[in-house]
Amino acid sequence: MSKHDAGHKARKRFGQNFLQDESIIRRIIRAINPKPEQHMVEIGPGLGALTEEILDLTGALDAIELDRDLVPILRTKFFNYGDQFTVHEADAMRFDFQQLIQDDRPLRIIGNLPYNISTQLIFHLLSHSHIIEDMHFMLQKEVVLRLAAGPGENNYGRLGIMAQYYCKVENLFLVPPGAFHPAPKVDSAIVRLVPYKTLPYPAKDHKLFQQVVRTAFGQRRKTLRNNLKELIDSDALERIGIDPNLRPERLSLADFVKISDYLADLKG
Incomplete structure (x- = not known):
């Protein structure tokens, strides 16, 4: 055939x-x-x-x-x-x-x-x-x-x-x-x-990491301050070294894990 x-x-x-x-x-x-x-x-x-x-x-x-x-x-x-x-x-x-x-x-x-x-x-x-x-x-x-x-x-x-x-x-x-x-x-x-056999940037709470990424890109034209306001405020973003005025596409994978790990620690 x-x-x-x-x-x-x-x-x-x-x-x-x-x-x-x-x-x-x-x-x-x-x-x-x-x-x-x-x-x-x-x-x-x-x-x-x-x-x-x-x-x-x-x-x-x-x-x-x-x-x-x-x-x-x-x-x-x-x-x-x-x-x-x-x-x-x-x-x-x-x-x-x-x-x-x-x-x-x-x-x-x-x-x-x-x-x-x-x-x-x-x-x-x-x-x-x-x-x-x-x-x-x-x-x-x-x-x-x-x-x-x-x-x-x-x-x-x-x-x-x-x-x-x-x-x-x-x-x-x-x-x-x-x-x-x-x-x-x-x-x-x-x-x-x-x-990867070992994840390079493992998140503490995988579901929370997925939620942060999905929410951050909800509206691409908006800043992290606007897109993530229901999850984390601007002051907290600045405390972990992330500029809240950036758009989501400027952040690395490691940055998104850092945000989700901060939120995971808050949840305890």
Whole structure:
């Protein structure tokens, strides 16, 4: 079967764009560098362009596919791998990745993620970061720029801060629209997320840290004084060395942890 199977039309509601450029596929596989002893998991394998290459190298893979019409295509195509290839017909947004853990091997997750769910799915996967070795995703270029952005950059915000709290983030390379069928209207990029074994800036209260970041970016154009006034006053911000007149995108990850730790200490 070819990378693009004329018998299956890409579905708009699933945000499907099937990868078909052989040179891009090879470049992605080189970046992932899958090995036979590793536990590989693919989200949204589509027609199996990456699946085929990974199975050739590792001999085993768990795939998570929402489109029920694709499931039998994938099972038929990779039938000769037997129970070493498992398709889970499921929504990755609600999937419990913990159930895939059978031994002490962490998961290596890959996926060409639909643009309409990519950020929610990344937040879902970050909650499983303790069982994940790394993640390689094809995403809309703007999402990758947001994931990798640092303080002061236009794309810096909640998504990047939360991803960088858990992971080292690397923007690897661009993928042009012509690499897909049908061609999307936007550029894509490959990003690598590697969860830290030890968090560089662990927050005392993780939920409170999330709340501080979410609240700080509630209105990007406003200062911390305005956005955080329900959580912390200006004097307290100054006491911990943070200028309340700054906009949220000027603060580092460490600064946000400092604010949330101050609030956690107040709660006792």
